[in-house]
Amino acid sequence: MIYLDYQASTPLAPEARDAMLRWLDGPEGTGFGNPHSPHRMGRMAAAAIEVARDQVAAMMPPGGRVIFTGGATEAINLAIRGVNATGSISVSAIEHAAVLDTARALDRCHILNVSAEGKCNTRQDLPGDTRLVCVMQVNNEIGTIQPTVDWQRKARSAGALYLCDAVQAYGKQQVTGADMIAVSAHKLHGPKGVGALWLRDGVELIEVQTGGGQEDRLRSGTLSPALIAGFGAAAALAKERIEQDAAHVEALWMRARELFADWTLNGSEDARWHGNLNLRRNGLDVARLMSDCREVMFSAGSACASGSGRPSHVLKAIGLTDSEAKSSIRLGFGRYTKMAEIEEAARLINMAAEAQDL
Incomplete structure (x- = not known):
């Protein structure tokens, strides 16, 4: 199988797996301790979490x-x-559902528009009572990079806080300033089930999940030393390899653009993370394409919205018709993708797409 769905999840780094195993069992079975317990095993687990906290x-x-x-x-x-x-x-109109649905649930959501290139610029006005601005750094469906530094300045000038969803950027490029930054381990070769919220010094939140306040009196629940150690190891490895990984992704991108030259790119070609290739082909039956290319793991949109039958809200926001949105696919690649895999995937996808034209 060829895996080209890096925006949905990334392969677990061996270094992250090794870090996790220490806390799933550990020497003489001592790695399972509760990090919130005061005894030696608890303190050992708590120390591992603090190491990972520094790494993240x-x-x-x-x-x-x-x-x-x-x-x-x-x-x-x-x-x-x-x-x-x-x-x-x-x-922004192209935020992940985690942001859009949460803001809408509070019944005070104002949508910021985006250009056909998929960029949310700061020339638009904010409501006078805006208290929070949410603009992601890299879009999960089309990979476009947003002017987050400008949005932080605009939010501050309006007396609002700025939240940046950096899930697709963290570990791949410099995460720019914000008041709050959300990240996820499994998008940078760490384990699923663990993420983090970075808070700028001076930003205070109320507790929204009660029951112990183990994390800075803001988040309750027993922490998993294994998951967090894996997250920390993945973050440390990403920091060490950031230039090497970016160069590899760029080479894959250049080759993929050649192999899919007759497809239309969705979103900006330049202001985007080049590990995301979102393409469309008029009249394409994507469900049939995925069935015909079962050995290639790719997406018809975000994993969170797959199977809904609805056209992507991101592709609609950049001006695509329902038909164009539904004839789009997303290929995601990264650190462990081989050039030969990109070439074989392109051969299979192009052959299946061309068969639909007959």
Whole structure:
């Protein structure tokens, strides 16, 4: 099988797996201790979590703290609900459902438009009562990179906080400034089931999940040393390999663009993470294509919305028709993708697509 769905999840790095095994069992079966217990095994587990906290924080801006969560969705909910804003929440039209649905659930959501290139620019006005702005760094469906530094400045000038969903950026490029940053381990070769919310110094949230307040009195529940150690190891490895990984992705991107030259690219070619190739072909039956290319793991949209039958809200936001959105596919690749896999996947996908034209 050829895996080209890196936006949905990434392969677990061997280094992250090794770090996790220490806390799933450990020497003489001592790795399972509760990190919130005061005895020696608890203190050992707690120390491992603090090492991982430093590793995750090392790829964040200076002057903040890391709160571990069960994933990016929980981190985003903690940020949006924890602000306890009484005014509007301004959200870009191409945010992940974790942001859009949470903001809408609070019934104070203002949508920020995006260009046909998939960029959310700061020339548009914010409602006068805006208290929180949410603009992601890299879009999960089309890979476009947003002007997050400009949005942070605009939010600050409006007296609002700025939340950045950096799930697709973290570990791949420099995460830029914000008041709050949400990230997920399994998008940078760490384990599923763990994420983090970075809070700038001075930002205070209310507790939205009660029951112990183990994480900075903001997030309750027993932390998993194994998952967090894996997250930390994956973050440390990403920091070490960031230039090497980017160069590899760029080479894969250039070859993929050659192999899919007769497809239409969705979103900006330049202002995007080049590990995301979102393409369309008029009249394409994507369900049939995926059935005909069962050995290639790719997506018809975000994994969170797959199977809904609805056209992508991201592709609709950049101006595509329902038909164009439904004839689009997303190929995602990264550190462990081989050039030969890109070439074989392109051969299979192109052959299956051309068979539909007959």
